[in-house]
Amino acid sequence: MERIPAHVEARVEPLIGFLRELVECESPSDDAAAVRRCQELFAERVSDIADTRLVNCGAGFGPALRVDFRLPGPRRKLGEGILAVGHNDTVWPVGTLARMPFRRADGRLWGPGVLDMKAGLAFFVYAMRALIELDLPVRRVVRLWIVPDEETGSHCSRALTEKLALGSRAVLVPEPGTGLDGRLKTARKGIGSYRLTVKGVASHSGVDFAAGASAILELGRQLERVAALTDLKRGTTLNPGVIRGGSRVNVVAAEAEAEIDLRVVRLRDAAAVDRKLRALKPVDRRCALTLSGGINRPPMERTAGVVQLFRTAKALAKRHLGLAIAESATGGGSDGNFTAALGVPTLDGIGAVGEGAHAPHESILVDRIADRTALLALLTHTLGQ
Numbered sequence: 001m002e003r004i005p006a007h008v009e010a011r012v013e014p015l016i017g018f019l020r021e022l023v024e025c026e027s028p029s030d031d032a033a034a035v036r037r038c039q040e041l042f043a044e045r046v047s048d049i050a051d052t053r054l055v056n057c058g059a060g061f062g063p064a065l066r067v068d069f070r071l072p073g074p075r076r077k078l079g080e081g082i083l084a085v086g087h088n089d090t091v092w093p094v095g096t097l098a099r100m101p102f103r104r105a106d107g108r109l110w111g112p113g114v115l116d117m118k119a120g121l122a123f124f125v126y127a128m129r130a131l132i133e134l135d136l137p138v139r140r141v142v143r144l145w146i147v148p149d150e151e152t153g154s155h156c157s158r159a160l161t162e163k164l165a166l167g168s169r170a171v172l173v174p175e176p177g178t179g180l181d182g183r184l185k186t187a188r189k190g191i192g193s194y195r196l197t198v199k200g201v202a203s204h205s206g207v208d209f210a211a212g213a214s215a216i217l218e219l220g221r222q223l224e225r226v227a228a229l230t231d232l233k234r235g236t237t238l239n240p241g242v243i244r245g246g247s248r249v250n251v252v253a254a255e256a257e258a259e260i261d262l263r264v265v266r267l268r269d270a271a272a273v274d275r276k277l278r279a280l281k282p283v284d285r286r287c288a289l290t291l292s293g294g295i296n297r298p299p300m301e302r303t304a305g306v307v308q309l310f311r312t313a314k315a316l317a318k319r320h321l322g323l324a325i326a327e328s329a330t331g332g333g334s335d336g337n338f339t340a341a342l343g344v345p346t347l348d349g350i351g352a353v354g355e356g357a358h359a360p361h362e363s364i365l366v367d368r369i370a371d372r373t374a375l376l377a378l379l380t381h382t383l384g385q
Helices: 004-009 012-024 032-045 114-133 158-166 215-227 267-278 304-321 336-341 366-383
Strands: 050-055 064-069 081-087 103-105 108-110 142-147 168-173 184-188 190-199 237-245 255-264 288-297 327-330 346-348 363-365
Touching: 004 114, 004 304, 004 366, 012 032, 012 108, 012 114, 012 366, 032 050, 032 064, 081 114, 081 158, 081 336, 081 366, 108 114, 114 142, 114 363, 114 366, 142 158, 158 168, 158 336, 168 336, 168 366, 184 304, 184 336, 184 346, 190 215, 190 267, 215 237, 215 255, 255 267, 267 288, 304 346, 304 366, 336 346, 363 366
Parallel strands: 081 142, 081 168, 168 346, 184 327
Antiparallel strands: 050 064, 064 142, 103 108, 108 363, 190 255, 190 288, 237 255
16 A cells, blocks of 8 residues: 555646546536536546446436446455445536636636535546556445535435445545645534425505514514524524515515524434424414425434544554544535434545635645545555455
């Protein structure tokens, strides 16, 4: 394994070329044809080292891509494999390249989706190329699973991801690391999305004010109750991020609604908040409340299996790369939330080091490409024995 870092370093430029192709193949979540084009490009570029298969996720979505690498060494007839999970969909609409072109400047690579998370996908491919070219045996099946809908909640791909994870010894998620020091992620908050709808009674605000029951006022009262469920010490937050209501200024509002974002550290906290939200009662009895939604992503909790994976990565980085890597917890979610919640050891944030995900300054550090790719190769080889 001592040869891996130098081998990867010598192939950074071809890796950047591959990454450029991925970034310039725009693939927003809501454009199934664009996502398919990117998946097909990816499959073509790895055809020399892997067997690939497009997997239908459902109407309105592009396909997922399963990539099985042809690594050296005899495979185990039995035993669980190594699963890497990522996504090629982005938040950027087709045409974004016109104002945010892929470019190399100031020690960084810039472009839509370069950090989140096309770089991580490219890193994993070149990590596998290193193992193949160095003829380093891996006795377990190694699979990369690329979903088309992570940015919109992974609704169509979740069941497929969970099925693959249950047959795996460990899951590696090459999403971006935390901060410009690239901390790995050993915990992520769970995410819930709710819609609270209020039905009131309309009336003329000047002629018959008392006959009305304002849905807007009722929603405001309910949002005070919702806000009271936030518990910063436990890491539980509820954010009414979008509200709508009313029809005209001189009409007592008959309808109002709020979209609420929930973040929790522990799954049991999500269940407790869910129960309290569903127990809300109207202050004005003439109004009616309806709550829809629920938990979309369970939290990725820092279990013993997750900690062991991190310690393995930390030891490999120190011994072979001369790097001290740290861990982090984040409020954002990934498909690693699903795999960790199944009890499968999962290590997240092993991808690119950079900043600006979902923002115009999205970029990655060029001088961190080699060590992150090498770490993925080292981890896969170690776990694959």
